Amino acid sequence: MSEIQTSVETRTGAGRSLSATPAPRILVVEDEAALSLLLAYNLEAEGFVVDRVERGDEAEIRLSEVIPDLIILDWMLPGVSGLEICRRLRAREVTRTLPVIMLTARGEESERVRGLSIGADDYVVKPFSVPELMARVRALLRRARPDRVAGVLSAGDLELDRQNWRVHRGSRDVHLGPTEFRLLEHLMEKPGRVFSRAQLLDSVWGLSAEIDERTVDVHVGRLRKALSNTGERDPIRTVRGAGYSFDETFSKA
Structure with a gap:
């Protein structure tokens, strides 16, 4: 199973999650x-x-x-x-x-x-x-x-709640705008996969969006600032000349 939990998580008293269900x-x-x-x-x-x-x-x-x-x-x-x-x-x-x-x-x-x-x-x-x-x-x-849709995506101390549009890192709330939320969600769904700026524009903003690819860099910067306080590991990986990915080793840190 991937380190990113892509099942609907059923919390037990110990805070564990149960196994994944097949993709819809x-x-x-x-x-x-x-x-x-x-x-x-x-x-x-x-x-x-x-x-x-x-x-x-x-x-x-x-x-x-x-x-x-x-x-x-x-x-x-x-x-x-x-x-x-x-x-x-x-x-x-x-x-x-x-x-x-x-x-x-x-x-x-x-x-x-x-x-x-x-x-x-x-x-x-x-x-x-x-x-x-x-x-x-x-x-x-x-x-x-x-039972067939991931309600929560989690990796390490980072958790994204799709239903309630909330993100937590450890014990703190992470306050994201709608675009940063969708950007994080998209990256967490495919840990390790590198998305080009053009692909992120298509998936997060939509093909009809008339914006420059540098806009992606701006929003990734905002996302990183919100996710990582001083001393916290950055879960977003920059691949020079290619794009961005969610670090698949983040859960193992």
């Missing part, structure tokens, strides 16, 4: 190949197992073979529409409570109401922020399958 499986049903690939890339970076199909009839076949933990479903699909797939999911006992996030270019209130009324749990209008969609995925999974 997400089915992405999207006929825009570039968007489908982008979603899969970001979901896999979050630690999910991802299946992708581009047609509604292909989704029906896949769902008959494997029931995922959540489905991201485009409204307009060839074969069978996303709206019809959602109706069928809610009509079947085995998929009645399957979490569904509907993607659509339709932003009118009447269309949102229609999507939610046929059983979608959430509704996201294109174009959307990828980090926001990832947050919606985690929130929906926490409600539907709390």
Whole structure:
């Protein structure tokens, strides 16, 4: 098991955590190949197992073979529409409570109401922020399958509580802004993996963000200052010419 605990931690009297559960499986049903690939890339970076199909009839076949933990479903699909797939999911006992996030270019209130009324749990209008969609995925999974999503990431004396948006180092609270929190979360999910500035911009700020890569350096600097008081070890590693990573040896210090 990784030193970073990626399971939902069940605290005992001794403060120990129990073993990890399998990663949640997400089915992405999207006929825009570039968007489908982008979603899969970001979901896999979050630690999910991802299946992708581009047609509604292909989704029906896949769902008959494997029931995922959540489905991201485009409204307009060839074969069978996303709206019809959602109706069928809610009509079947085995998929009645399957979490569904509907993607659509339709932003009118009447269309949102229609999507939610046929059983979608959430509704996201294109174009959307990828980090926001990832947050919606985690929130929906926490409600539907709390046993399958990491609620707490921990390494050494550092603990990040996703549900309550809190970070602790030892006995003290670490006060982070939203961007620094997401940055730390992203790095802790993959200890030892080096992320370039461009990759961090994509994952933390989103592809639509029109900001300079040097912005990453500024926020990493703020994160380091908040995490490490005088004499405390810095958990963020700079890889010259490559980017940043969460030090995988931090838990062993």
